[in-house]
Amino acid sequence: HGSVRFEDVRFSYDSNRPILKGVTFDVPAGKTVAIVGPSGAGKSTISRLLFRLYDVSSGRILIDGRDIRDVTQVSLRAAIGMVPQDTVLFNDTIRYNIRYGRWNATDEEVEAAARTAQIDGFIRMSPKGYETEVGERGLKLSGGEKQRVAIARTVLKAPPILVLDEATSALDSHTEHEIQEALEGVSRNRTSLVIAHRLSTIVGADEIIVLDQGRIAERGTHAGLLAAD
Numbered sequence: 001h002g003s004v005r006f007e008d009v010r011f012s013y014d015s016n017r018p019i020l021k022g023v024t025f026d027v028p029a030g031k032t033v034a035i036v037g038p039s040g041a042g043k044s045t046i047s048r049l050l051f052r053l054y055d056v057s058s059g060r061i062l063i064d065g066r067d068i069r070d071v072t073q074v075s076l077r078a079a080i081g082m083v084p085q086d087t088v089l090f091n092d093t094i095r096y097n098i099r100y101g102r103w104n105a106t107d108e109e110v111e112a113a114a115r116t117a118q119i120d121g122f123i124r125m126s127p128k129g130y131e132t133e134v135g136e137r138g139l140k141l142s143g144g145e146k147q148r149v150a151i152a153r154t155v156l157k158a159p160p161i162l163v164l165d166e167a168t169s170a171l172d173s174h175t176e177h178e179i180q181e182a183l184e185g186v187s188r189n190r191t192s193l194v195i196a197h198r199l200s201t202i203v204g205a206d207e208i209i210v211l212d213q214g215r216i217a218e219r220g221t222h223a224g225l226l227a228a229d
């Protein structure tokens with residue numbers, strides 16, 4: 001389980017400027033849907049509404065057929081693994097940052113999550129491996145590396161639904177490739193909503209939704225959308 005449905009969702013942060021103007025889509029259980037579109041289209045707003053950082057102005061958001069307003073915040077937070085863009089890490093070790101939220105995880109489980117998120121190589125190269133300090137006071141990581149640590153944390157928690165707002169920071173093509181692979185490993189057989197800023201990210205998505213000025217402008221598969229151009 002872990003299906004998501006947006007049903008005619010409308011939303012504005014303030015009353016006079018609509019941001020989402022009637023958005024309807026499904027993320028079937030186990031599938032990956034990517035949302036793309038120009039900056040300001042409302043993509044990140046969709047992830048914030050699903051996580052209930054804000055409530056819809058009208059329409060409904062359903063998880064497994066239940067309106068998220070009827071679900072407790074605790075079970076909503078447990079159902080959704082949210083990897084925000086521009087992830088901030090704790091001033092602690094890599095191991096702490098991955099294990100955060102699942103303290104009973106074994107070292108083997110932490111390391112398996114790191115492999116899925118494609119950071120095991122990068123951790124081996126770090127001065128003290130898993131005990132390397134990161135965050136403000138520690139080793140400086142790129143936006144993509146921070147996000148992959150956050151992806152490993154989410155993998156370890158294994159929530160039914162994954163929401164990933166891809167880092168917007170400039171990534172070199174090697175990091176971009178690693179993020180894409182991490183994402184494929186993570187989203188396989190897991191209900192995933194990916195806010196994509198790079199085309200490479202959406203190749204593996206089951207459906208791509210093109211959002212423009214708060215409306216769905218186009219939808220289809222990667223191949224289908226390419227053929228339509």
Ligand code: ADP
Pocket residue numbers: 013014019037038039040041042043044045046
């Ligand atoms: P995208 O992720 O597609 O770039 P966003 O969902 O972040 O777009 O933003 C959509 C629109 O909502 C933008 O015009 C943005 O300026 C506006 N917006 C985003 N956050 C807020 C906020 N907290 N208050 C008011 N307007 C906001």
Ligand code: ADP
Pocket residue numbers: 039040044085168
């Ligand atoms: P991003 O574009 O990286 O998703 P945000 O969602 O935080 O970043 O912001 C998107 C846009 O919304 C930005 O242009 C920002 O200036 C604007 N914005 C963010 N918060 C507010 C707010 N409280 N009021 C008005 N505009 C906002």
